[in-house]
Amino acid sequence: MSAAAIAEPMLPRPFRVVASRRETGDTVTLELVPLAGSVPDFAPDQFKPGQFNMVYAFGVGEVPVSLSGDPADGGRMVHTVRAVGAVSRAIAAAAPGSVLGVRGPFGSAWPMAEAEGRDLLLVAGGLGLAPLRPAIRQALARGERFGRIAILYGSRGPAEILYREELAAWGQRPGATVALTLDHADAAWEGHVGVVPDLIPGVSFDPRNSVAMLCGPEVMLRFTARALLGAGVPAERIYVSMERNMKCAVGLCGHCQFGGDFICRDGAVLRYDRVAARLAVREV
Amino acid sequence: MRSDEAQAEPGEAAAGAGQRAPRRLIARDQLGALIQTLAGSGYAVIGPTVRDGAIVYDEVRGVADLPAGWTDRQEAGRYRLERREDGALFGYAVGPHSWKRFLHPPAELLWRARRTEDGFAVEAAPPSPPRFAFLGVRACELHAIAIQDRVFLGGTYRDTGYAARREGAFVVAVNCGTAGGTCFCASMGTGPGVSAGFDLALTELVGDGGHAFLVEAGSEAGATVLAGLASQPATQAALAAAEAVVEGARAGMGRRMETAGLKELLQSNPEHPRWDDIAARCLACANCTMVCPTCFCTTVSDRTDLAGGEATREKRWDSCFTADFSFIHGGAVRASRRSRYRQWMTHKLAHWIDQFGTSGCVGCGRCITWCPVGIDITEEAAAIRAQATGPGKPEVTHGDA
Numbered sequence: 264m265s266a267a268a269i270a271e272p273m274l275p276r277p278f279r280v281v282a283s284r285r286e287t288g289d290t291v292t293l294e295l296v297p298l299a300g301s302v303p304d305f306a307p308d309q310f311k312p313g314q315f316n317m318v319y320a321f322g323v324g325e326v327p328v329s330l331s332g333d334p335a336d337g338g339r340m341v342h343t344v345r346a347v348g349a350v351s352r353a354i355a356a357a358a359p360g361s362v363l364g365v366r367g368p369f370g371s372a373w374p375m376a377e378a379e380g381r382d383l384l385l386v387a388g389g390l391g392l393a394p395l396r397p398a399i400r401q402a403l404a405r406g407e408r409f410g411r412i413a414i415l416y417g418s419r420g421p422a423e424i425l426y427r428e429e430l431a432a433w434g435q436r437p438g439a440t441v442a443l444t445l446d447h448a449d450a451a452w453e454g455h456v457g458v459v460p461d462l463i464p465g466v467s468f469d470p471r472n473s474v475a476m477l478c479g480p481e482v483m484l485r486f487t488a489r490a491l492l493g494a495g496v497p498a499e500r501i502y503v504s505m506e507r508n509m510k511c512a513v514g515l516c517g518h519c520q521f522g523g524d525f526i527c528r529d530g531a532v533l534r535y536d537r538v539a540a541r542l543a544v545r546e547v
Numbered sequence: 548m549r550s551d552e553a554q555a556e557p558g559e560a561a562a563g564a565g566q567r568a569p570r571r572l573i574a575r576d577q578l579g580a581l582i583q584t585l586a587g588s589g590y591a592v593i594g595p596t597v598r599d600g601a602i603v604y605d606e607v608r609g610v611a612d613l614p615a616g617w618t619d620r621q622e623a624g625r626y627r628l629e630r631r632e633d634g635a636l637f638g639y640a641v642g643p644h645s646w647k648r649f650l651h652p653p654a655e656l657l658w659r660a661r662r663t664e665d666g667f668a669v670e671a672a673p674p675s676p677p678r679f680a681f682l683g684v685r686a687c688e689l690h691a692i693a694i695q696d697r698v699f700l701g702g703t704y705r706d707t708g709y710a711a712r713r714e715g716a717f718v719v720a721v722n723c724g725t726a727g728g729t730c731f732c733a734s735m736g737t738g739p740g741v742s743a744g745f746d747l748a749l750t751e752l753v754g755d756g757g758h759a760f761l762v763e764a765g766s767e768a769g770a771t772v773l774a775g776l777a778s779q780p781a782t783q784a785a786l787a788a789a790e791a792v793v794e795g796a797r798a799g800m801g802r803r804m805e806t807a808g809l810k811e812l813l814q815s816n817p818e819h820p821r822w823d824d825i826a827a828r829c830l831a832c833a834n835c836t837m838v839c840p841t842c843f844c845t846t847v848s849d850r851t852d853l854a855g856g857e858a859t860r861e862k863r864w865d866s867c868f869t870a871d872f873s874f875i876h877g878g879a880v881r882a883s884r885r886s887r888y889r890q891w892m893t894h895k896l897a898h899w900i901d902q903f904g905t906s907g908c909v910g911c912g913r914c915i916t917w918c919p920v921g922i923d924i925t926e927e928a929a930a931i932r933a934q935a936t937g938p939g940k941p942e943v944t945h946g947d948a
Binding site: 268271272273274275276277279298301311321322323324342345347348351362383434444506508509510511513514515516518520522523525544545546547 | 616657658660662665666667668669671698699702703704706777814817818843844845846847849855856862865869872873874875876877880881882883885891894898901902
């Protein structure tokens with residue numbers, strides 16, 4: 264599941280920001296490369312879609328951030344960061360040329376191999392599209408290995424849509440569908456308004472031969488999984504990516520526990536049948 | 548009853564129960580020689596000592612530092628030292644400290660970083676573990692150490708600081724002769740007698756004009772140290788007396804925990820009304836997690852100097868009872884005290900078994916004693932069982948959780 268053990272997992276390694284692209288008002292996508300000579304064993308293609316890094320802003324602090332780039336792009340760690348707290352604000356503000364610390368990659372991965380030969384449903388809410396992006400890109404790049412690929416994405420408003428140009432391009436790929444919905448539309452919006460599960464009846468897939476990958480707020484995960492189950496997708500082919508407070512990222516600090524699972528080690532990607540009962544309980 | 552899950556034993560320093568080394572008798576004054584020997588071998592000798600009205604673990608230089616003639620009286624939310632009739636050195640149960648304070652210290656520097664022309668450079672904190680000799684480790688505490696071994700050393704990633712401190716440690720265990728009012732190790736299968744995980748194990752024999760210790764070596768290092776002390780072969784009378792000491796403690800347990808089906812009981816009752824009842828009393832003060840010998844959670848604290856040129860990261864004990872513990876953007880996942888107590892108790896007694904193959908509770912009773920409002924984990928478990936639905940309920944009639 265996870266990559267090989269890292270020699271010094273607690274030490275941030277310096278990476279230089281080589282590109283910063285503004286996605287929305289408060290969200291940027293950063294591209295990072297290791298500082299020359301400082302990360303001898305760095306191999307960006309060793310991370311798997313669904314994994315995350317701990318990203319450190321010098322003197323400010325560290326937060327978990329999913330990898331949102333394609334491992335096949337080579338040479339770069341890509342992170343999409345929303346500025347919501349002191350640390351994520353500092354990271355999001357990192358200009359090209361500045362240096363951030365990186366520990367990782369950590370955690371489990373989306374089940375790309377298991378999904379081969381099946382229809383693929385990639386369902387995201389909000390920033391949840393970022394951890395799915397590596398899976399989407401990998402699936403589209405190897406489209407011949409999959410059945411139909413449906414990308415369902417819910418955003419708060421038109422201004423919060425991530426990867427806007429890519430979304431449009433993904434929808435043009437043969438065999439791929441992109442369906443968007445907004446919580447709050449504006450006058451220019453002609454698309455769907457409502458919650459993400461509402462998009463499911465509109466896409467064609469074979470529920471008995473599909474794999475679904477879900478990432479977003481827990482309430483979205485619950486209702487989306489319920490709708491997929493209702494449509495006939497077996498619980499063991501639904502995967503969710505969970506979020507919890509994390510400090511160490513290696514299963515030692517206890518913060519990210521979700522029932523018996525450590526989200527940093529056993530997740531963030533977990534099979535739905537394993538977590539369904541817990542997801543139904545508040546404040547676990 | 549000892550459940551299978553509770554049988555965590557450290558891999559080293561374990562004498563097989565069937566082939567235990569012959570036990571020896573040493574006089575009280577030889578305990579001083581033991582402390583000297585260990586200190587002379589480069590160990591920082593840590594043992595029980597009286598401070599601020601409690602028995603705490605600290606550096607000891609001789610027998611005079613030990614709590615001679617003291618015992619502790621413990622109840623839910625209550626701890627008092629009292630004089631004993633005799634001069635027993637280990638005539639108490641357990642105090643607020645546990646050995647995790649030394650193996651898994653409350654604060655530990657992880658690294659330093661400094662700004663450079665090219666960004667910044669991070670340096671790991673130099674490992675300089677003191678070699679600890681622990682004097683007076685109870686059976687429940689040996690189990691607690693074995694449990695933390697699984698937590699910190701059993702996974703893909705090891706806590707390297709813990710590993711260094713643990714590997715260097717010399718353990719002198721003591722069989723319990725006095726059970727505290729909040730003790731329940733007998734029902735957790737973790738005591739009161741020690742069985743493995745020590746270098747030396749003592750049983751204090753005091754009374755009838757004599758004061759001696761029965762000593763058993765549990766490792767080669769222990770046997771070497773024992774050979775350097777003035778000792779005699781154990782008499783049948785001494786062996787019988789030692790057995791009576793442990794049986795006395797077993798019979799004196801102040802509390803009891805029913806462990807049968809406990810994991811399933813808690814995991815299938817997250818909405819039990821008792822959680823609300825506990826929440827009305829719990830202050831979320833985190834005392835239970837600080838005194839617990841197995842609670843292992845930590846946070847990190849990043850600091851910079853005033854000029855912003857240097858930064859450090861320190862690891863510190865943390866508690867699942869704080870609001871910060873589960874904070875993610877938008878707020879705490881576990882905002883209510885109900886959810887925090889449920890998390891702590893369910894983790895301790897149930898999820899721990901899924902995670903580490905052992906219960907996280909050793910029955911030492913500290914969380915009961917040091918809870919300022921006297922919440923009693925054995926009482927809460929029993930209350931949940933009494934009105935439970937689903938697995939673990941008392942009469943197995945089928946209910947749907």
